[in-house]
Amino acid sequence: MPRTVNLFGGDQSGAAPRFVSPLDQGLLVGESVSDLLPQVQGLTADLNGLAQMVAASGPIGGRTLFEGVYRVQPGETLTADRGKVRRSFNWEWESISPTTRDVSTLLDAIIAEVDSAVSAHQVVSMLSGGWDSRMLLAIADRRQAASRIRALTTSSDTGTIMEELVATQVAQMLGITHEIVMPHRNSFSEDLATFAEAVDFQTSFHVWLVPLVRRLGEIHPDPREAVVLDGLGGGLFVGGAFSDPPGAGTVMDKRLAGATRYLEGAERVLKGPVIANFSEAIQSDASDIVRRYLDHPHGHILSAYLTRTLPGISLAPHGLVRQAARIATPFVSNSVVQAGLSLPPEDHAKDRLYPLLMEQIHPELASLPTAQAQVPWPRPHPRRITSIEAIRHLRSLILTDPLHALLAPELQEGGPSYWRRTLSTTGGQHLLRGLAMLSLWWRRYQEEVAAFDIETWLR
Amino acid sequence: MNRRIHTLLTTSKIPDTVQTVLVPGASAGGPDDLVDPLIDLFIDIERRGLNIVLHAHTLDDLEPPVARVCRYVYSSDPGTLEVASQRWGREQVCTDLSELPVPLSRTLRRRIYNALKRRGR
Numbered sequence A: 001m002p003r004t005v006n007l008f009g010g011d012q013s014g015a016a017p018r019f020v021s022p023l024d025q026g027l028l029v030g031e032s033v034s035d036l037l038p039q040v041q042g043l044t045a046d047l048n049g050l051a052q053m054v055a056a057s058g059p060i061g062g063r064t065l066f067e068g069v070y071r072v073q074p075g076e077t078l079t080a081d082r083g084k085v086r087r088s089f090n091w092e093w094e095s096i097s098p099t100t101r102d103v104s105t106l107l108d109a110i111i112a113e114v115d116s117a118v119s120a121h122q123v124v125s126m127l128s129g130g131w132d133s134r135m136l137l138a139i140a141d142r143r144q145a146a147s148r149i150r151a152l153t154t155s156s157d158t159g160t161i162m163e164e165l166v167a168t169q170v171a172q173m174l175g176i177t178h179e180i181v182m183p184h185r186n187s188f189s190e191d192l193a194t195f196a197e198a199v200d201f202q203t204s205f206h207v208w209l210v211p212l213v214r215r216l217g218e219i220h221p222d223p224r225e226a227v228v229l230d231g232l233g234g235g236l237f238v239g240g241a242f243s244d245p246p247g248a249g250t251v252m253d254k255r256l257a258g259a260t261r262y263l264e265g266a267e268r269v270l271k272g273p274v275i276a277n278f279s280e281a282i283q284s285d286a287s288d289i290v291r292r293y294l295d296h297p298h299g300h301i302l303s304a305y306l307t308r309t310l311p312g313i314s315l316a317p318h319g320l321v322r323q324a325a326r327i328a329t330p331f332v333s334n335s336v337v338q339a340g341l342s343l344p345p346e347d348h349a350k351d352r353l354y355p356l357l358m359e360q361i362h363p364e365l366a367s368l369p370t371a372q373a374q375v376p377w378p379r380p381h382p383r384r385i386t387s388i389e390a391i392r393h394l395r396s397l398i399l400t401d402p403l404h405a406l407l408a409p410e411l412q413e414g415g416p417s418y419w420r421r422t423l424s425t426t427g428g429q430h431l432l433r434g435l436a437m438l439s440l441w442w443r444r445y446q447e448e449v450a451a452f453d454i455e456t457w458l459r
Numbered sequence B: 001m002n003r004r005i006h007t008l009l010t011t012s013k014i015p016d017t018v019q020t021v022l023v024p025g026a027s028a029g030g031p032d033d034l035v036d037p038l039i040d041l042f043i044d045i046e047r048r049g050l051n052i053v054l055h056a057h058t059l060d061d062l063e064p065p066v067a068r069v070c071r072y073v074y075s076s077d078p079g080t081l082e083v084a085s086q087r088w089g090r091e092q093v094c095t096d097l098s099e100l101p102v103p104l105s106r107t108l109r110r111r112i113y114n115a116l117k118r119r120g121r
Helices: A033-039 A047-055 A104-118 A131-143 A162-174 A185-198 A207-219 A251-259 A272-292 A299-313 A315-323 A334-341 A345-351 A353-361 A388-398 A409-413 A416-423 A426-445 A454-458 B038-047 B078-088 B108-118
Strands: A003-005 A007-009 A019-022 A027-030 A076-081 A084-089 A122-126 A149-154 A177-181 A226-229 A326-328 B005-007 B020-024 B051-055 B072-074
Touching: A007 A027, A019 A033, A019 A076, A019 A084, A027 A033, A027 A076, A047 A272, A047 A426, A047 A454, A104 A131, A104 A226, A104 A326, A104 A334, A104 A353, A122 A131, A122 A207, A131 A149, A131 A162, A131 A226, A131 A353, A149 A162, A149 A207, A162 A177, A162 B038, A177 A207, A185 A207, A185 A315, A185 A388, A185 A426, A185 B078, A207 A226, A207 A315, A251 A272, A251 A299, A272 A299, A272 A454, A299 A315, A299 A345, A315 A326, A345 A353, A388 A416, A388 A426, A409 A416, A416 A426, B038 B051, B072 B078
Parallel strands: A122 A149, A122 A226, A149 A177, A226 A326, B005 B020, B020 B051, B051 B072
Antiparallel strands: A003 A027, A007 A076, A019 A027, A076 A084
C-alpha cells in the first residue's frame, strides 16, 4: 500500500522499483505505479516515457508512463517541496574504479549474497542455459539440501531449444529436481496481459517468463514460501555484456546507438515522423546518462544499467516474479557490484570471468558449454511470437485507434506473412511488442488519462 | 523408407541426410525423460537445426519432458491433435510428415553456403 512521507531515499541498486508522486503535503511512495494513481490528480501521459517503453527498454531516468509519477533512481533522494519534488543523488557505484585483478573478492561476494538469500527457504532457480543462473544454482546447491531446491526452465522464445537442453544438463549434474515449462501458443494473449499488469505496462521485455511464474505459483501457492534466484545484472557486473563494439565512430555515438538500436528497420512498422520522435525521446534522456559516464572505465556498464537493465529488465523479476515468490538478485547487490567494478574491463571482456569463478564453485560445470555457445544459425524453430495465434492477437491490439495512425502503411495493409517477417527481426519484434503494450496501456487508462496527444508523434 | 526422416529408436548418430527426427511417444516405447546420452543426441540434433517432431499416439504422449522440447507434433488421433494444436499452435501440428518445411539449415542455399564456408571461401 502507498504511504506518505516528506523524504524518500532509494537504495544503491534501484532494482526493486519504488515510485513517488508529489502531493500537496509530502510524497506518495509505493511499489507500483497503479498503487499511486488513484491519488494522482489530473493524470497526464508522459509521451517521452511512452516512446521509450515502445522503442527502448522502458521509461529512462526516473520517468514512468505518467507525468508527475517518478521511479526512484539508484542512490536518489527525493524531497517534497510544496507540491513539487526535489531530487538529489549520491550513487556510490559511479565512484568505483578498477583497483585489482584478483577475482576472489568477487567470488566471495557472490557466495555470501546467495547464502544469505537462500537460508531457511525453499529455493527456486530460473535456470537458463547461461552462466548467471548456473552459478547461482551451483552456489545454492552447496549451501542447501538438494531436496529444498528446484529448477524451472522455459523457452525464452529465441527459436532454439538449446536453453532447455543445457539447463537440463546442469540440473542433472547437480542432482536438482528440474522441470521444463513449455509456453502454450493459445495462452499468448493471456501471458501478455498478465505481464503488462505486473510491470505497470512499462516494458515488453521478458513476457516469456509468465508461464514459468504461473507454474511457480502452482508449486508454491504461498509467495512467502520460496525464494527465486534471478540473474539480473550478472551479464553486466560479472560478464562482458554491452561492451563498446569495435569499429569506427565515437564512444558516445556507439552507446547512443545501443539505446536506439530497436529503431533500426523501424520503417517496416512506423511512419517516418514517429521514428524520428521516438529516437529523439530516447536520446534526450539517454544522452545525459551516456555523457555522464563517458570517461568512466566502466562507462558502458553504468550506461547500460541505467538505460536498459533498470528501465526494462529489472521489472520482470521485481514486478512479475515477486508476485509468486520472494526474489533475490545477488548480482546487483552492493558487495557484488563493488567487487565486479573493481576489476578492469578487459577482465570482464568476452565473459572470461565466468569459467574462472565457476572453476572454484563446480569445476565440471565450468567446462560445460553454455546454450549461447552452441546455438545454431539459422535458428531452427519458429518463435511463439511469430505464430498465427500471436500474430492475430498482436494485430487486434495494434491495428486499432489511436495507434493505427502511427503505423507504416505497409504494416497497416500487410497480411500475416508481412507481420511474421517483421516479427522475425529483432527490431521489428521489439517494436510490435512495445506497440501491443501501448495498446494495452491505453485500453486500461483511456478513461482516466486527461491528455494523450498521440498526434505529437506525427509532427 | 524416407532418408530424410529418421525415427529415434536408439541414441546412435543421426545420418547426415536427415531433415526430420521423429521422436516416438512414450506410449509407443519412445523416450520419456531427458537424460544422458539422449540429451547429447538432442544437442547434436539442435546444432544441426533439424525438425524435431513428436509422434504422439495418445494425450499422455504430450506430457513428458522429451515432448516439451519437440517443436512439431505428428498424430492421427483427433483428440491428441486438438490438444496439441492448442499448446504447440496449429501450424506446428501435422497429420502428414511431408507437410513439414525443409529445415532452414538444410535448404540448398544454406548447404551451398556451408560448403563454401568449409572451403574457406
